[in-house]
Amino acid sequence: MSEPILVAENLTKWFPVKRSVTQVMRRERTWVRAVDGVSFSVEKGEIFGLVGESGCGKTTTGKLIMKLLDITDGRLMLQGEDVTHITGAALAQHRRHVQMIFQDPYASMNPRFTVEDVLMEPLEIHNVGKDRAERDVWVREILDEVKLSPPEEFLARHPHMLSGGQRQRAATARTLMLNPSVIVADEPVSMIDLSTRAEILAMMKQLQREMGLTYIYITHDLSTARYFTDRLAVMYLGKIIEMGKAGTLIDMALHPYTKALIGAVCEPVSGRVNRIKDVPIKGEIPAATNIPAGCRFHPRCLYSVPECWEEEEPTLADVGDGHMVACRRYREIQALGDAARTSDASLGLRRTA
Amino acid sequence: MKRDRMAQLRSFWKEFRQVRFGVVGLVLFVVFLIGVVFEGPLLTYRDTNTRWRDMLYWTNSPRYAMPVWVNWFTSKDYAKSAVIEPHNVVEQTDGLRSVTMDFPYEYQAGRPPSDVLVDLAITGQVALSITVERPDGRTLTYTKQTSSSGSQQLRISVDQNLRERVYQMVASAEDPAIASARNPKQINAVGALFGKAQHGIFSEPEVLNGTYKTTLQVTLVGATAKLDRAQVVIAGGVSGILGTDGNKRDLWSGLVAGTKWALIIGLLTSLISVAVGVVYGVTSGYFGGWVDSLMNRIYEIFVSIPLLPILIVLSAVFKPSIWIMIIMMCVFFWVGPVKTVRSIALQLKENAYIEAAHGLGATHRRILFKHMIPQLVPYAFASMALAVPGAITYEASISLIGLGDATVVTWGQILFDAFSSGAVLQGIWWWIVPPGLAIALMGMTFAFIGFAMDTILNPKLRTR
Numbered sequence: 001m002s003e004p005i006l007v008a009e010n011l012t013k014w015f016p017v018k019r020s021v022t023q024v025m026r027r028e029r030t031w032v033r034a035v036d037g038v039s040f041s042v043e044k045g046e047i048f049g050l051v052g053e054s055g056c057g058k059t060t061t062g063k064l065i066m067k068l069l070d071i072t073d074g075r076l077m078l079q080g081e082d083v084t085h086i087t088g089a090a091l092a093q094h095r096r097h098v099q100m101i102f103q104d105p106y107a108s109m110n111p112r113f114t115v116e117d118v119l120m121e122p123l124e125i126h127n128v129g130k131d132r133a134e135r136d137v138w139v140r141e142i143l144d145e146v147k148l149s150p151p152e153e154f155l156a157r158h159p160h161m162l163s164g165g166q167r168q169r170a171a172t173a174r175t176l177m178l179n180p181s182v183i184v185a186d187e188p189v190s191m192i193d194l195s196t197r198a199e200i201l202a203m204m205k206q207l208q209r210e211m212g213l214t215y216i217y218i219t220h221d222l223s224t225a226r227y228f229t230d231r232l233a234v235m236y237l238g239k240i241i242e243m244g245k246a247g248t249l250i251d252m253a254l255h256p257y258t259k260a261l262i263g264a265v266c267e268p269v270s271g272r273v274n275r276i277k278d279v280p281i282k283g284e285i286p287a288a289t290n291i292p293a294g295c296r297f298h299p300r301c302l303y304s305v306p307e308c309w310e311e312e313e314p315t316l317a318d319v320g321d322g323h324m325v326a327c328r329r330y331r332e333i334q335a336l337g338d339a340a341r342t343s344d345a346s347l348g349l350r351r352t353a
Numbered sequence: 354m355k356r357d358r359m360a361q362l363r364s365f366w367k368e369f370r371q372v373r374f375g376v377v378g379l380v381l382f383v384v385f386l387i388g389v390v391f392e393g394p395l396l397t398y399r400d401t402n403t404r405w406r407d408m409l410y411w412t413n414s415p416r417y418a419m420p421v422w423v424n425w426f427t428s429k430d431y432a433k434s435a436v437i438e439p440h441n442v443v444e445q446t447d448g449l450r451s452v453t454m455d456f457p458y459e460y461q462a463g464r465p466p467s468d469v470l471v472d473l474a475i476t477g478q479v480a481l482s483i484t485v486e487r488p489d490g491r492t493l494t495y496t497k498q499t500s501s502s503g504s505q506q507l508r509i510s511v512d513q514n515l516r517e518r519v520y521q522m523v524a525s526a527e528d529p530a531i532a533s534a535r536n537p538k539q540i541n542a543v544g545a546l547f548g549k550a551q552h553g554i555f556s557e558p559e560v561l562n563g564t565y566k567t568t569l570q571v572t573l574v575g576a577t578a579k580l581d582r583a584q585v586v587i588a589g590g591v592s593g594i595l596g597t598d599g600n601k602r603d604l605w606s607g608l609v610a611g612t613k614w615a616l617i618i619g620l621l622t623s624l625i626s627v628a629v630g631v632v633y634g635v636t637s638g639y640f641g642g643w644v645d646s647l648m649n650r651i652y653e654i655f656v657s658i659p660l661l662p663i664l665i666v667l668s669a670v671f672k673p674s675i676w677i678m679i680i681m682m683c684v685f686f687w688v689g690p691v692k693t694v695r696s697i698a699l700q701l702k703e704n705a706y707i708e709a710a711h712g713l714g715a716t717h718r719r720i721l722f723k724h725m726i727p728q729l730v731p732y733a734f735a736s737m738a739l740a741v742p743g744a745i746t747y748e749a750s751i752s753l754i755g756l757g758d759a760t761v762v763t764w765g766q767i768l769f770d771a772f773s774s775g776a777v778l779q780g781i782w783w784w785i786v787p788p789g790l791a792i793a794l795m796g797m798t799f800a801f802i803g804f805a806m807d808t809i810l811n812p813k814l815r816t817r
Contacts, residue, residue: 066712068708068711068712091714092714095712095713095714096714099712099713100709100712102705102708102709103705104705107704107705107706108705108706108708108709109706109709110706110710110724111706112727112728121710121713121715122713122714125713125714125715125716125719126714174709174713178713
């Protein structure tokens with residue numbers, strides 16, 4: 001692969017919490033640490049996935065990349081240029097290069113606009129195309145591209161006259177209008193019927209290959225992430241705790257949180273659907289205002305020992321082949337896990353027998 | 354897209370039809386519109402718009418005449434106003450030039466008219482001889498010589514100029530003792546002229562119906578002398594659809610002429626102020642933060658200033674003009690929709706498509722005008738309709754205290770004239786009720802339309 005197209009270094013977004021009068025007088029400040037130092041780099045033509053529970057900061061990270069939110073700290077580089085604090089014309093340029101597909105395709109399109117209006121909008125905003133006729137041609141091409149054909153049939157429709165899949169196709173078409181280099185796809189298929197999910201993802205992948213796009217795929221759904229992405233990063237409470245090639249990360253997860261996430265995935269296999277899973281995690285996700293000291297996962301971790309919360313927070317360490325994990329006990333846990341799996345397998349055998 | 358709009362309109366109309374008072378409002382609005390479009394034919398006095406305050410224009414009308422339809426409800430009819438054109442014109446051209454003509458008046462009413470006028474336009478020197486022959490044969494004679502060489506207007510009023518002659522004509526019928534005790538200058542001349550020659554003709558005249566023939570003989574003295582116009586005007590007790598006021602003006606014409614001003618004031622003020630208010634409210638809600646706070650404070654200042662005193666002061670300082678009044682009302686009326694629009698904007702801006710537009714690089718202006726304001730158009734229409742009555746009544750209030758625009762006729766000014774001449778105390782109801790009712794009806798029209806639109810469009814706004 002070639003040079004990184006997008007680099008996030010220690011990307012941070014803290015939201016101030018509204019303070020009471022006494023807090024203002026005592027000069028206390030509390031923050032929601034939505035994104036708390038996230039670093040990753042995405043290469044050109046790569047599909048990079050960000051997974052995690054809701055509230056872990058993955059969508060906020062996406063919006064930081066989009067520059068829809070101001071970056072509190074850290075650095076964001078796009079194609080070798082620092083775009084952390086750009087404004088004005090540079091920001092407008094950034095918005096041509098980076099596009100976003102939203103979770104809810106219905107909500108992300110003005111209900112009063114027709115598909116044609118929706119697709120024309122980016123062209124009008126950035127004043128691309130020399131006249132209406134040229135823009136018309138482009139709109140039709142893109143509609144063909146996302147398989148909304150024949151285009152004439154869809155141009156005059158309003159979002160509510162489209163099916164869920166068609167809507168997401170139209171939303172994807174909008175992001176393609178400006179020929180962007182990076183597309184942030186924030187849970188693009190989570191609102192879509194299971195039956196059409198694969199179709200949409202296949203279309204997105206095909207577009208990526210044809211047009212050399214780079215995706216940042218944000219999701220909570222590990223199964224689509226594995227199918228769709230090249231590389232995956234798992235986020236927990238505003239930080240990446242494990243990152244690596246999609247296949248390796250899911251097959252050989254090292255961090256206990258990643259393992260818990262994988263363990264929680266439903267398997268539509270007879271006999272296993274109704275089984276209450278023994279997910280190796282405890283408690284609820286803590287509030288982002290009050291991030292636990294030390295390893296931020298320790299209160300929920302089944303394997304935590306005093307050093308987990310007494311010592312500094314572990315940083316991402318490379319364990320080979322680009323697989324990185326932020327856990328100081330991953331080796332010991334792996335050993336424990338292997339033992340558990342064998343016992344679990346024998347247990348399962350006994351049950352099915 | 355056009356077909357889509359049409360479909361939207363059609364479905365809106367379908368719903369609008371269901372709201373009964375909305376339809377009532379619409380019908381009233383159409384009636385008012387027809388009144389404006391067909392103002393020309395509807396005006397019984399064509400120059401009402403330009404000569405409303407020109408007393409000369411109204412001299413031939415009766416003062417305080419009731420509406421004609423009052424006759425439907427009384428046993429003793431009031432004489433109607435009428436203008437009688439000359440009949441049997443005989444011109445004598447050899448020797449001394451002269452013109453003779455008749456004006457027959459068929460008098461069939463229970464009560465005498467308020468006055469009879471001989472209205473003449475003369476050029477040069479003439480000698481006039483006017484005789485009025487009653488059905489009972491008694492005649493009244495009046496002669497006059499004019500000396501001026503230019504053209505002039507002559508108006509001979511029975512009530513004002515001919516009292517003594519009427520007295521002479523009918524005094525013989527009355528008891529001599531009573532007749533001689535009467536001052537001829539203080540008799541009810543018109544009543545006596547149209548009364549039966551019997552006792553009590555001065556105090557309680559009984560009407561004498563029949564043909565009253567006025568004969569006019571004009572002797573033209575000089576070579577240039579001529580008679581330009583001659584007519585007999587019966588100033589009735591009833592006149593026109595809505596009667597006349599204390600300045601003899603036809604109230605129906607005034608009301609018709611005032612309709613367009615009521616509509617202009619109402620619609621223009623509400624259009625401008627709602628447009629400003631909607632843009633202001635959306636901007637305030639959309640930007641939020643300190644912009645919102647600042648805009649809210651400015652809004653509160655405008656809301657707390659009472660408009661009426663300011664309008665009074667301004668009308669007193671500047672030359673009262675309808676346009677200045679409209680501008681001033683806009684300056685204060687725009688606050689109307691602001692709060693609601695702001696709250697809708699707060700809701701709208703959270704929509705994902707606003708964020709999506711941001712992500713596409715849309716400017717704030719584009720988001721405001723392409724994404725947010727179009728959604729507020731239905732609400733804007735409703736609040737526009739609801740702002741109309743306020744504007745009309747404010748103009749009426751200003752006119753009512755005598756600070757209205759003197760170059761136009763408005764309903765408020767008609768009311769002001771009525772109040773200042775004590776129409777209420779004198780019981781001249783036809784001077785007060787119609788303009789008051791018109792103001793109320795116009796207000797109701799738009800209130801009904803506005804309420805109807807509100808009931809139809811608001812739930813949609815909420816679910817959108």
